[in-house]
Amino acid sequence: MRTAIHRSGAAAAVRALLLLLVASGAACDAPAARDDTASTIVAVDDAGDTLRLAAPAQRIVSTVPAQTQILLALGAGDRIIARTDFDTQPELAHLPSTGNGITPNVEWIAAQRPDLVISWADTQSRSVIARLSALGIPAYASAVETIDDILRSIERLGALTDRDAAADSIVHDIRQELEAVARDVANRPRTRVMYVIGIEPLMVAGPRTFVDEALTIAGGDNVFGDTRARWPVVSIEEVIRRDPEVIIVGLGRTAAEADSVTARLRTAPGWRELRAVREGRVHWADPYEFNRPSPTIGRSARRFAEMLSDVGPSESEESAGRAAPGAAMPDNNLDGRDGPDGPHGLVPLP
Structure with missing residues (x-):
């Protein structure tokens, strides 16, 4: 029942987001x-x-x-x-x-x-x-x-x-593509995901950002979707506690650079303990496309949906018992602030 309630709430959030995007185009000055x-x-x-x-x-x-x-x-x-x-x-x-x-x-x-x-x-x-x-x-x-x-x-x-x-x-x-992605994943279990835009310090996508919204539309639940800051600096201990099923890393311009980052995570203290790292569910996103609020946002949502699809139903249902984004939980391990100059302090954002 908890999984069903969680999925229902997430579906309502997606519908509200899509309605907001449609309404903004119809009603704004x-x-x-x-x-x-x-x-x-x-x-x-x-x-x-x-x-x-x-x-x-x-x-x-x-x-x-x-x-x-x-x-x-x-x-x-x-x-x-x-x-x-x-x-x-x-x-x-x-x-x-x-x-x-x-x-x-x-x-x-x-x-x-x-x-x-x-x-x-x-x-x-x-x-x-x-x-x-x-x-x-x-x-x-x-x-x-x-x-x-x-x-x-x-x-x-x-x-x-x-x-x-x-x-x-x-x-x-863009609106048509986002609506199509939402329809395609509507009956799929939600996947707990973390989007990383910096390793040192560890900076992630938080709420009220285009990345968070695209992940939500694509069937993801951002594990840091409840922070105060849009682009919070967080600790690896907090990442371990929130235990994302999928990690998307928006770093590195080439496949070789992406492989280098992934290899570092597999052996780095803390990172190697994460289930997503152990089970090979770390995906690379070209920062020049995914980290920028640009006309490619529909395509980004489509790619996010593909990245989130490799988590089986049993795994997603098992994770529903963990603290979900938005649930009451302490954030004493969170920095609670945006990184330097927001996300723009990190090249090449956006």
Whole structure:
């Protein structure tokens, strides 16, 4: 009965998440609007600031790789005039780089004469948006955490580049793919999963993140879905206590790098005690795809569903007796905070 109740609750959570994504598209205000009296495009960015463009952006500097991927998906890649070191797409290789994108040279960006700059939202230690705005350069602050945020970003950038139809099509396809994944796993036992984005320190995906939501849709129960922080730093002792059935590691760019990480886990103290490690249920996820809140989120959910499918029903039902995400449990072993600068302190997020 406990398994049935747990599965029912998880199914309700998935339905609520999908309904939220559909409702956000139907009920939210327009992502950007054309002001006919002034012939300008008006949009509100992720920091809540209003951005005005005299015409669709033609010279774009993007210091946020996930937003760069959106521009490429929209068919606006030819308007990008500068990228970051982590934008490795062949079609961008000829472009100059702003470096890591977190703290770019504002004066250099200004010299490129952009009509739109996409940058991380300002923090106490970073004021790129404010400095660009002071120079009269339209600057869009990006702060994307959830799937809904991804869809909103696609719509906003579509409007700012006059690619609204392409944006609508991409958003529709993502919603369709997520709904299809949820249907495919609806009758499958839920699988307890942990998504790792850093080993030293040990950082994982927590609640209210696009990774957590994609895992939930794919049939997973994030074992750290009850933490306060979105991207918490945790202890290996707490991982052992929560005992994930599957571990997904978003580290390493190549299969060889992924194999090296997996080999380390098989012999590392604490890690080698985990059932998922002992039984070979550690999967690799390319961080340049899975760790970024980008238009590939539907494909990521599909791949998550495949990774979670190698746990048999008896194993999942047995694990239902353990503490489930969201259950009352002490977190004295949890750091309770995001990693440095949220997930963005770890290359190549996002």
